[in-house]
Amino acid sequence: MGIAERKEKQKQDLRKAILDASMKLFVEQGYENVSIRKIADLIEYSPTTVYLYFKDKNEILFNLHEIGFQKMAEYTADVFTIKNPLVRLHKMGEYYLKFGLENPEFYDLMFILQAPMEALQTFDNCEWKSGDQALGKLKETIQECMDKNLVEKGDVGAIAMAIWGMVHGMVSLAIRNRFDKLVQREQMVPMMNKGLTWLLNVLDASGNKT
Amino acid sequence: MGIAERKEKQKQDLRKAILDASMKLFVEQGYENVSIRKIADLIEYSPTTVYLYFKDKNEILFNLHEIGFQKMAEYTADVFTIKNPLVRLHKMGEYYLKFGLENPEFYDLMFILQAPMEALQTFDNCEWKSGDQALGKLKETIQECMDKNLVEKGDVGAIAMAIWGMVHGMVSLAIRNRFDKLVQREQMVPMMNKGLTWLLNVLDASGNKT
DNA sequence: TTTGACAACTTAACAGTGTTAAGTATATTT
DNA sequence: AAATATACTTAACACTGTTAAGTTGTCAAA
Numbered sequence: 001m002g003i004a005e006r007k008e009k010q011k012q013d014l015r016k017a018i019l020d021a022s023m024k025l026f027v028e029q030g031y032e033n034v035s036i037r038k039i040a041d042l043i044e045y046s047p048t049t050v051y052l053y054f055k056d057k058n059e060i061l062f063n064l065h066e067i068g069f070q071k072m073a074e075y076t077a078d079v080f081t082i083k084n085p086l087v088r089l090h091k092m093g094e095y096y097l098k099f100g101l102e103n104p105e106f107y108d109l110m111f112i113l114q115a116p117m118e119a120l121q122t123f124d125n126c127e128w129k130s131g132d133q134a135l136g137k138l139k140e141t142i143q144e145c146m147d148k149n150l151v152e153k154g155d156v157g158a159i160a161m162a163i164w165g166m167v168h169g170m171v172s173l174a175i176r177n178r179f180d181k182l183v184q185r186e187q188m189v190p191m192m193n194k195g196l197t198w199l200l201n202v203l204d205a206s207g208n209k210t
Numbered sequence: 211m212g213i214a215e216r217k218e219k220q221k222q223d224l225r226k227a228i229l230d231a232s233m234k235l236f237v238e239q240g241y242e243n244v245s246i247r248k249i250a251d252l253i254e255y256s257p258t259t260v261y262l263y264f265k266d267k268n269e270i271l272f273n274l275h276e277i278g279f280q281k282m283a284e285y286t287a288d289v290f291t292i293k294n295p296l297v298r299l300h301k302m303g304e305y306y307l308k309f310g311l312e313n314p315e316f317y318d319l320m321f322i323l324q325a326p327m328e329a330l331q332t333f334d335n336c337e338w339k340s341g342d343q344a345l346g347k348l349k350e351t352i353q354e355c356m357d358k359n360l361v362e363k364g365d366v367g368a369i370a371m372a373i374w375g376m377v378h379g380m381v382s383l384a385i386r387n388r389f390d391k392l393v394q395r396e397q398m399v400p401m402m403n404k405g406l407t408w409l410l411n412v413l414d415a416s417g418n419k420t
Numbered sequence: 421t422t423t424g425a426c427a428a429c430t431t432a433a434c435a436g437t438g439t440t441a442a443g444t445a446t447a448t449t450t
Numbered sequence: 451a452a453a454t455a456t457a458c459t460t461a462a463c464a465c466t467g468t469t470a471a472g473t474t475g476t477c478a479a480a
Binding site for chain 2: 154
Binding site for chain 3: 035036047048057
């Protein structure tokens with residue numbers, strides 16, 4: 001069935017072309033400019049053709065959001081070589097801040113916009129795999145810190161929520177312009193890192209009961 | 211000039227009617243359903259009339275965002291009677307979480323959506339007064355904690371950023387559905403409070419050097 | 421009193437959005 | 451050769467924010 005295979009490949013090619021076009025619009029003009037009509041223009045098909053390959057726009061944005069997680073994984077790839085879990089935790093936070101501030105559009109898609117989560121809800125297996133995996137790594141590192149008595153023991157889930165919350169909070173306040181009028185532009189990034197370091201320090205202090 | 215006064219009053223009345231209609235749409239149907247045409251329908255004027263009273267939609271949303279800050283102030287009104295600044299800090303955090311989760315639409319407008327900040331940029335005095343005031347209270351409390359040696363001394367600005375970041379992060383991840391697939395629905399709010407309590411505990415521990 | 425100006429408001433339109441129903445070719449199967 | 455299935459398009463619906471131009475009605479000066 002060589003002909004059926006070729007047809008299947010062509011279908012997958014067009015699907016990929018749609019995602020590539022979406023990606024191009026996304027990185028060059030931001031998520032607000034990813035519209036079905038603009039995608040259609042780029043791939044030189046009619047807008048309705050897009051709907052033969054994706055249920056709706058949310059589904060396209062969900063795919064871009066996944067690419068964002070891949071990109072983020074590149075940022076944090078080397079932290080897992082760090083033996084000391086507390087140092088690793090610190091570096092994870094630093095890379096998280098770095099990724100968010102250097103890729104605000106991707107960050108938006110991954111952690112702020114509703115669209116990808118709305119797409120998720122329509123799926124059969126509606127787990128948020130990307131988020132679950134990222135949170136998992138955080139939890140593991142926190143657990144390791146506790147096992148090695150580097151930090152005081154406690155509810156890993158709650159602590160992970162709080163730490164993730166802190167870095168996410170700072171990034172999202174920054175990229176949604178809530179720091180603009182409150183902090184000088186040059187001091188923003190160093191100050192965010194200082195905030196993170198502060199947390200890691202009090203955390204460290206809480207563990208040293210020896 | 212009684213007649214000029216009456217005219218001025220009528221203008222202000224219509225301005226208020228537009229805001230009231232916006233508010234009604236906002237609380238009943240969410241910010242996505244606040245459109246110029248729907249506002250116009252409610253006040254029974256043509257859509258273009260709205261533009262005689264507000265520069266654009268952002269300016270209307272900015273006004274609603276201010277109302278949100280008033281509402282938030284009601285939540286936190288009684289914390290300032292608390293003498294112990296560390297206890298006060300804890301309660302401020304608790305009320306912040308409570309407000310955000312009970313008023314997700316307002317929270318969105320105040321801390322997530324770009325629209326009010328875009329309006330701000332067009333103003334003459336483009337300070338974010340509401341945000342500045344709220345952050346100020348947080349900073350004061352942190353400073354007081356340091357002055358009384360309840361927490362280790364450090365950069366107040368950075369620490370305020372981190373603490374605000376944490377509560378904002380948790381609220382915004384929650385209302386933008388990032389916890390949905392990761393944490394059981396019933397455990398979400400208690401877990402967020404647990405995360406906050408955890409931070410306050412390690413903070414407390416960091417201060418007890420006596 | 422008539423004219424002119426100004427204020428308040430509306431109509432109509434522009435340029436865009438996501439999405440769907442219905443139609444048209446082309447290619448495959450019966 | 452006829453029927454069917456595939457891939458795609460046209461045209462439309464129902465919205466969105468926003469603006470240019472036109473229409474009233476009121477008021478002050480000629």
